[in-house]
Amino acid sequence: MPSAPTVIQHPPRREGLGPPIAAGVVTALVGFTSSFAVVLAGLQSVGATQSQAASGLLALTLTFGAAILWLSWRSKMPVTLAWSTPGAALLASAGMVDGGWPAAVGAFLLVGVLILLTGLLPVLGRLMGRIPTALAQAMLAGVLLPLCLAPFKSLGTAPLLVGPVALCWLLLLKLAPRWAVPGALVVALAVIGIHLGVNGTYLPADALVPRLEWTTPAFSVEAAVGLALPLFIVTMASQNIPGVAVLKSFGFTTPWRSSMVMTGAGTMAGAVFGGHAINLAALSAALAAGEEAGRNPGQRWRAAFVSGLAYLVLAVFSAALVTVVAAAPPGLLEAVAGLALLGTLAAAISSALAEAEERVPACITFLLAASGLSFGGIGAAFWALTCGILVRWLLKPGPLVRKARGSGPRAPRQ
Template sequence: MTRLLQPVLAGVVTAVVGFASSFAVVLAGLRAVGADQRQAASGLLVLCLFIGVVAVWLGLRQRVPIVIAWSTPGSALLVATGTVEGGFPVAVGAFVVSGLLLTAAGLFPVLGRWLAAIPTPIAGAMLAGVLLDLCVAPVRALAEIPLMAGPVVLTWALLSRFARRWAVPVALLVAVAAIALTGPGLGAVDVRPVLEVTVPSWSAQAMVSVALPLFLVTMASQNVPGMAVLAGYGYRPPLRGILVSTGLASTLGAPLGGHAVNLAAISAALSAGPDADPDPARRWIASVTSGASMIVLGIGSGLATALVLLSPPLLVEAVAGLALLGALVSAVASAVADPEGREAAAVTFVVTASGLTLLGVGAAFWGLVAGGLMTLLHRRGKTAGTPADEIPADETVSDEAVPGGDGGSPVAGEGGPDMPQPVRPEGRTG
């Protein structure tokens, strides 16, 4: 009986850890771009529903432990972007376009090759710049609300040493206890699950400052490392079907407030690894159970939103920052891994972290532009000073480089506390 229940329990743990570790980031991102309480609760609910549906569908169809998640780095991007001109309807329009781009990346491999051509240091530096402001929130919270933030940060620090995967969820429970002891109570807010339709609006500014960066962050920080985690455990499912499924789910969920559905990265290891089941051929049960559990957790989206609304905003940001520290570490590591790309990565990071808004376009886009220009400048300078016959032939980007391949960006995924460790493939099963 224990053997039969092992993958089921692993799937439940995967869903609980993924939800509790980062739902506060999702809500903070939606509120930052203009969503009200009902719209934010609707966004959280629809993300849970589509995550569950896609995970169950792909797991049953391919018999591979494909864990689906929301884009936590994408939510952090929304926090950094802030309110766009035109309010939440314009942000929803950007979500729709981002979902269409994800779908197109699955249908047209050339888009994947273009994405793979973005240097890894620049992709990592952009994500690090996006995450920085949220990741320093715990420090600000300790200074401004020490009685509430102190126990949260201490709990996270202790559990990150002794029970790492539970560090953020338990820290969140401590924050909830602090809110319950000091807040006005839940009587003043609506805790029922809700689906709220927002008619999309469109603007060129939102396409550049929200849609395109959201697509890039989701691909580079979720789908690429998610495929790498699966490959590390011996699974190689077709990327095309995953991108099309998650892209369509993102597009359909956007009018209800969902920003992005994608492959899980960090929490994928909970269902794809040997702890889920000694038999690699049975681990798909864990991913299907994880999807079903996310649907159940979505029913509590109204309560989750109410708790966030009742808490001091800085406390919510502090919990979100703790959840994203692992992603920041991995992003910084990928940004500085290549010595030749460090200057361009530094420029990308500084511009992105500055919060610059120019011509109505946010800092993430300008960080990519600045880093790309620095890369081209240094490359042209190197080429100009090197005889043509001395340039290594392997400096060009391979036409076979696609998201999820060995050359993809290793930027961290949905923001859970665990960092993926090197694993030995256990045999190709998918």
Template sequence: MPKSPAPTTAAKPGLTRTDSRPVVAGIVTALVGFTSSFAVVLAGLKAVGADPAQAASGLLAVTLTVGLGVLVLAWRSRVPVTLAWSTPGAALLASSGVPDGGWPAALGAFLGAGLLLAMTGLVPALGRLMARIPTSLAQAMLAGVLLQLCLAPFKALGSAPAFAAPVILCWLLMMKFAPRWAVPAALLAALGVIGITLVSAGTPVEPAGLVPALAWTTPAFSLQAMAGLALPLFVVTMASQNIPGVALLRSFGYEAPWRSAMLVTGAGTVAGAPFGGHAINLAALSAALAAGEEAGRDRSRRWIAGFTSGLAYLVLAAFSAALVSVVSKAPAGMLEAVAGLALLGTLASAVSAALADPDDRIAPAVTFLMAASGLAFAGIGSAFWALLAGLLVRLALRPRPGKKSA
């Protein structure tokens, strides 16, 4: 006789221990996804011109669109598909600076990226064109834009060691004993440091700032913002989130609803753009929590984990304004330090992928250095020029037909 009864699909009142696993996995997926990277979103929105109210609106917008999008996709596909905001995209914003035209132009770029995502679902040729961009160059561009943000925790050690040291120490200890919770724990440590600072200084927190609210800004469109923000945002979101998200689901035996996912995330990005939402996409790393064994043995019921994560995101949206209100009063550099810790793993993976091929390292190296340089030309940021430079160098160094490389 087996030690425990086999899971069944028959409906029963209440939830058994086995039945509850997809629900718990979904809640954990949302908690890890939200707490591990919301600081990156705030840092990115602030860098492209958002004030605290606009940044709070942007965080609320992406949280709501992620939650609603997951509910639609998981319910319709019965696949444990999960969504997230574009963390690499937010890091790209953090390294880009305010575009010509300010915050409205940044929103126009978000809207443009959303249209490109939706078109990827409607026009298969666009997806094939994206697939032709060498992975090494896309990852090198991502690594370059991440570099400055990932340096922030260590710069903070020099400028504000009393604030930064506890956060970094907490992160390091959790990386040793519970890596999945390292960034959320570092965030809690940062909030504790901020809270102590506010109390000791007698700084008040306005109750009105704790209520989440969407703030409309009419997007403006400019060629510079489209080339310097929209196109790189689309590329890093596809290369670092959507394509890995599909691969991760496939590794657990599920086929991602690609066309539906691109349409839903594209439409969600377009809808959220006037309120400050930069981009949403298929989840990559956190998706394993909803698609793997932690979501239960019955593979046919793991979609419930994805659906539950959507509900959890909608609940977390209620706390977005409070988090922004507290974080906005943090010591200078604290937000960027937490964001940098959240992205260290992504930076390491991007560098590794960019330089994986020993015969193709010069073009990725040029792409990385160009992206990290912060070069802006004709109002267009370094990410665009980095990708263009990498493609040109790769083309120039490619062996001529019929001639073998030495």
């Protein structure tokens, strides 16, 4: 009787570092280039000068890049962080608060304290969870609407400048969606370069060197209520909570407490240098947590770690980007920022109107946030969320109505 063939057991082939390195670099490139224009627009809208906005961009990149290194190495999970893009859009729509840039910096510092307390005090997290998702998303959509209209307005005033940017964005959205905004940014930088060359404009060399610029914070009730509170809510509802969901979809449990402590402390550290808020990454998180980062889920934390290193490298170029963008023709930066936010706007509107009983309060919240209403020195975002919650409470059926709706002709007994 012939003997059974001998089966030689080969050790499992070890996966190289190529996939996590590539995924980490792509995560950083996409995360940085797709939304830094929004951050600059937001910081300048609340009173930052060009150098202060450059400092803020540098502080944000350094703080969340360093925090990614610590969180991913410590947890051995692909935890990635980012600046608050919806929060920057909120700043762009809010405009300057009473007290100017120092008051805005004080609001940023308060946001960091609130995020830190969210990690330390579970009750604060539960309180955040009681804010209706539809209203939070409606407020975000209202804040984003004016920014997302900018590309279309600019097409009417500067079609030769904005047209190529919009066309590149649309083509890449069809062929390679993740590179749509970075590609549009490359075209925008090329347009700026041509514009500078035609006009014989030269950039000062000292403005290309990154540097942190300290701002002593000032505190006011108006800035705390009208800027810090909406910024905290938008950051939690539109970045941190979706960031947890993205990681969960790939089988990872976010280290919530340590993430909130790190992002809160990082926001506080960067606030005095102009950074508005850092948080869990949402959209770019999938790049480091998915199969593109490696077949072995247990090793994908390396992709997040590499992205942290890449962000620290990109921070070196932050001042140069700010200087180039500052020399852009009017409307071009706003167009790139608006294109970057279209996907977020669509998702926010869809979430806000998903449930029929929430649509009227959500619409009121959306319209008030988009209106730019300011009352008592407090911006539209706060009043939009407040009025939306009030309308929702007024329209919510009382116990008698719910009982009447639940009652009806009973089926005859057999």
